[in-house]
Amino acid sequence: TIMSAEGxxxxxxxxxxxxxxxxxxxxxxxxRLQGATRFRMLQVIPRLDCWATIHEYxxxxxxxxxxxxxxxxxxxxxGQQRIDWQAITWDHARKDELRMTLSAFSSxxxxxxxxxxxxxxxxxxxxxxxDYNQTQGGSGIRVIVGWATAGDVYRERGSHPxxxxxxxxxxxxxxxxxxxxxxxxxQLHKGEYNNWEWAEKVIHVEGMTIDTxxxxxxxxxxxxLFWPKxxxxxxxxxxxxxxxxxMTIREHVADVLATTLLVAAGEQSSFVTGSTDAxxxxxxxxDKVHELHMGSYNNWTMAYGEIDxxxxxxxxxxxxxxxxxxxxxxxxxQTLYWIDG
Numbered sequence: 001t002i003m004s005a006e007g008x009x010x011x012x013x014x015x016x017x018x019x020x021x022x023x024x025x026x027x028x029x030x031x032r033l034q035g036a037t038r039f040r041m042l043q044v045i046p047r048l049d050c051w052a053t054i055h056e057y058x059x060x061x062x063x064x065x066x067x068x069x070x071x072x073x074x075x076x077x078x079g080q081q082r083i084d085w086q087a088i089t090w091d092h093a094r095k096d097e098l099r100m101t102l103s104a105f106s107s108x109x110x111x112x113x114x115x116x117x118x119x120x121x122x123x124x125x126x127x128x129x130x131d132y133n134q135t136q137g138g139s140g141i142r143v144i145v146g147w148a149t150a151g152d153v154y155r156e157r158g159s160h161p162x163x164x165x166x167x168x169x170x171x172x173x174x175x176x177x178x179x180x181x182x183x184x185x186x187q188l189h190k191g192e193y194n195n196w197e198w199a200e201k202v203i204h205v206e207g208m209t210i211d212t213x214x215x216x217x218x219x220x221x222x223x224x225l226f227w228p229k230x231x232x233x234x235x236x237x238x239x240x241x242x243x244x245x246x247m248t249i250r251e252h253v254a255d256v257l258a259t260t261l262l263v264a265a266g267e268q269s270s271f272v273t274g275s276t277d278a279x280x281x282x283x284x285x286x287d288k289v290h291e292l293h294m295g296s297y298n299n300w301t302m303a304y305g306e307i308d309x310x311x312x313x314x315x316x317x318x319x320x321x322x323x324x325x326x327x328x329x330x331x332x333x334q335t336l337y338w339i340d341g
Contacts, residue, residue, distance in 0.1 A: 007055040008062070018200040020056065020147065021063055024115045027146040029074040031111035032083060036141050039088045040105050043116035044095050044125050050118040057116040061090055073245050095121055098128050102143055103136065115146035122147070167216040169223075169266065174240060176223060180212045185225060185236075193241035203236060203247060213259065217266035219295075220277045228260040233281060233292060252292055252302045256283060263320040267295075284309075284316040 011017055031039060041061075046053040068075040068085045075083045093101040105112050117125050126145065133142045168177045174191020185203040190196050208227070215226045222237045232251045239245040256262075264281045278295025289307040294300050 003054055003058065007051065008059045011052055011055040012059045012063070014052070017056065017059065019202045021060060022202060024060060024113065024146040025064075025067070025074045027113050027115070027144045028083065028111075031113060031141065031144055032074070034111065034141050036109060036111035037087060038107075038110040039083070040110055040112045041088060041090045041146075042101070042105075042112055042114045043090075043092050044098060044114065044118070044121055045092050046116075046118040046121070050120075053116060053118045057090075060115065064088070077246055095124060098125060099132055102129070102132050106136070106141070106143070108141070111141045112143045113146045114143060117147055165213070167214055169216045169218045169264075171218055174218070176216065176218065178214060178216050178225060180208055180210055180214050180227070182210060183208050185214060187223070189223075189240075191240070203238075205234075205236065205249070213261050215262040215264035215281060217264040217279050217281075219266050219279055224264065224266065224279055226262050226264055226281050228254075228256040228258055228262060228283075230258050231256070233262065254292060254304070255285070255290060261317055263318045265320040280320065282318065282320055284312050284314060284318055286314050287312055289318075 028039060043053075043057045048054075064075075065085070067073070068083075071079065071081075075081065075085070091101075091105075102112060114125065114129060129143045129145060166177055166179050168175065170176065174189065174193065176187060176189040178185055178187045183204060183206055185205055185208060187201040187203065188198050189201065190198050203225070205227075212227050217224045217226075218240065221240060223240055224235060224237045227234050229251070231253065233254045233256055234249065234251050236247055236249045238247040260283050262281055262283050264279065266279045267277065278293065278297065280291055280293045282289050282291040284290075287308065287310050289309045289312065291305045291307065292302050293305065294302045
């Protein structure tokens with residue numbers, strides 16, 4: 001047989017697969033928001049020598065089933081089912097019969113997600129889809145492309161643009177490393193939830209560049225990423241143990257510039273020490289440290305504060321850590337470091 005269980009497993013651990021899966025899951029969510037109640041997943045039949053394309057389709061089907069049974073996105077959101085498993089069908093189409101296939105499957109309630117295609121066929125397939133959407137797409141939900149190319153993945157795992165900087169956060173149950181790219185943040189993470197195997201996530205953020213300074217912290221249940229925007233600190237957070245979970249982006253009013261260097265630190269609740277679950281973000285100003293903080297102590301409502309720090313210069317590079325010291329209502333021992341001279 002041209003397909004094997006070993007091949008499916010190997011594809012799933014490839015550098016690009018997590019981004020590919022996330023792209024498809026995002027398109028399923030987008031299709032639902034367009035009004036789709038049924039979803040037809042479609043692979044353009046590849047040549048026999050297209051090993052990765054042959055195996056990515058069953059790997060994707062298995063991961064969709066896993067996400068559904070574990071009540072994860074895009075099938076569930078906050079415990080509520082959004083997409084029924086029986087609403088999804090999996091099909092194949094020859095490239096030279098693609099337009100006929102699209103016409104046969106398209107309807108007012110059925111979304112067609114072309115989610116697997118060999119690289120050599122992508123240009124031709126995109127031309128067919130574009131022509132179909134322009135001429136016949138008005139009669140139903142537009143055909144959606146759900147694949148991710150090697151170019152979409154940007155670089156192989158573990159590499160990053162030389163002008164960007166790494167930020168990291170960790171606890172005893174997991175670690176995460178992130179860096180900024182063009183219109184995205186890339187993350188590598190691992191922990192108890194995935195047997196300490198590196199996994200990749202690409203977080204799409206419009207306007208993000210490789211020069212955008214970012215900060216990263218972990219709370220008990222979420223990853224938190226922060227970056228500056230004129231007059232605001234932007235935040236994206238998502239569940240730690242679900243790479244494809246819903247992401248929330250929000251903005252907090254703050255006295256920052258688009259180039260302000262931020263530092264962040266998180267702390268998880270501890271029954272032993274009595275410490276709280278909290279996040280702190282700080283940045284330097286002349287003779288002062290400004291901060292935003294939130295946690296279980298204030299129902300995760302962002303609050304603002306200032307700390308006098310004589311001799312500190314505006315936008316001095318800093319580092320921040322938190323550690324529990326006992327039963328303290330707000331915060332814990334927090335240590336701030338900066339470069340002087």
